[in-house]
Amino acid sequence: MSNKILIISGPTATGKTDLAIKLAKKYNGELISADSRQIYQGLNIGTGKDHPQNIKIHLIDLITPHQSFSVAQYQKLAFQEIAKIHQKNKLPIIVGGTGQYIDAIVDPNKLTYSIKPNKFLRYFLNRLPNSTIQKIYQILDKKNFESLNNSEKHNPHRLIRKIEIFFSKKSPPSLLKEGMGVDWNILHLSLTAPTSFLYPRIDTRVQKRLNLGLLDEIKKILTQYSWSDPGLNTLAYKEFKDYFSVGASLADAQSKWTFDEHAYARRQLTWFKKQKNISFIDISKSKYQSKIFTKVNKWYNLS
RNA sequence: GCCGAAGUAGCCAAGAUGGUCACGGCACUGGUCUGAAAAACCUGGGAUGUUGGUUCGAGUCCAACCUUCGGCA
Numbered sequence: 001m002s003n004k005i006l007i008i009s010g011p012t013a014t015g016k017t018d019l020a021i022k023l024a025k026k027y028n029g030e031l032i033s034a035d036s037r038q039i040y041q042g043l044n045i046g047t048g049k050d051h052p053q054n055i056k057i058h059l060i061d062l063i064t065p066h067q068s069f070s071v072a073q074y075q076k077l078a079f080q081e082i083a084k085i086h087q088k089n090k091l092p093i094i095v096g097g098t099g100q101y102i103d104a105i106v107d108p109n110k111l112t113y114s115i116k117p118n119k120f121l122r123y124f125l126n127r128l129p130n131s132t133i134q135k136i137y138q139i140l141d142k143k144n145f146e147s148l149n150n151s152e153k154h155n156p157h158r159l160i161r162k163i164e165i166f167f168s169k170k171s172p173p174s175l176l177k178e179g180m181g182v183d184w185n186i187l188h189l190s191l192t193a194p195t196s197f198l199y200p201r202i203d204t205r206v207q208k209r210l211n212l213g214l215l216d217e218i219k220k221i222l223t224q225y226s227w228s229d230p231g232l233n234t235l236a237y238k239e240f241k242d243y244f245s246v247g248a249s250l251a252d253a254q255s256k257w258t259f260d261e262h263a264y265a266r267r268q269l270t271w272f273k274k275q276k277n278i279s280f281i282d283i284s285k286s287k288y289q290s291k292i293f294t295k296v297n298k299w300y301n302l303s
Numbered sequence: 304g305c306c307g308a309a310g311u312a313g314c315c316a317a318g319a320u321g322g323u324c325a326c327g328g329c330a331c332u333g334g335u336c337u338g339a340a341a342a343a344c345c346u347g348g349g350a351u352g353u354u355g356g357u358u359c360g361a362g363u364c365c366a367a368c369c370u371u372c373g374g375c376a
């Protein structure tokens with residue numbers, strides 16, 4: 001066997017981790033995080049690393065807040081972890097809310113992932129107005145520029161990445177050469193709920209994290225890192241920048257943070273909605289957990 | 304009870320001398336995404352406290368009423 005992978009995804013505050021821990025116990029599994037923020041050391045309360053200490057979760061606490069990270073790196077590491085867990089004849093359980101990271105596992109054939117970021121180019125382009133970036137890309141690659149939708153044309157990150165790809169030498173090696181992902185048997189469960197159900201849960205969790213001492217954690221982080229470090233561009237941290245640096249009110253920071261969490265949850269729902277081969281589980285419905293265990297059980301024992 | 308100020312979407316808020324049924328921001332909605340993704344973007348709907356009056360025409364002027372805030376009692 002040993003080609004099965006269980007994925008638990010979904011927006012924030014749906015109880016993914018708790019569920020995944022239960023599943024891991026029952027099915028002899030090991031957890032792999034798919035979370036772009038829990039990879040940062042020191043960002044604990046704000047990113048929700050509140051799972052029991054005796055539970056091992058792979059791919060968290062990988063780097064410090066002044067380092068940057070990306071999907072391609074995640075993909076590589078996740079493949080390694082999956083392989084290790086399979087070798088132990090255990091079930092890898094991917095749990096997280098970063099849709100892009102999960103996508104890199106489910107659909108690994110992303111050719112451009114081998115094209116590395118060009119720091120110099122990014123530094124240069126990042127200080128230009130978007131209209132100029134557009135013109136540059138238009139001149140370089142008129143055809144592709146015109147095929148972009150409105151959202152992409154106004155998105156400097158995406159435009160810069162496209163320019164980066166244009167300048168790189170073509171013919172990126174396919175990851176499929178390594179044979180990763182070709183024979184996996186994946187069950188992808190995505191937790192979901194109406195926003196009217198999610199928002200109150202988010203709100204209480206925000207309050208809870210403040211009570212747990214988030215502000216002290218931020219204070220401590222600020223002794224070593226600065227607001228411009230990539231790790232601090234994270235919900236639960238970035239909203240407190242004005243509070244700490246300009247003396248803005250705590251209430252404003254908290255409500256800003258809360259609303260950012262709502263918007264984040266919406267984006268996640270939008271992302272997962274259009275992914276293929278997902279079973280959605282509405283956690284606002286009763287007995288959703290038993291539905292999950294039934295589904296997993298059937299999948300685990302068959303095939 | 305009297306005097307003053309104010310009432311524009313869930314919240315904040317613009318609106319020279321009355322004239323395209325009203326600027327924005329937040330929230331909320333739907334969407335985009337191939338090495339920044341808890342990122343970075345695109346999109347949509349919703350309002351002039353109430354009732355009258357003046358006027359060709361009122362958020363803008365007048366009256367009454369209602370509500371809120373401040374002061375005096």
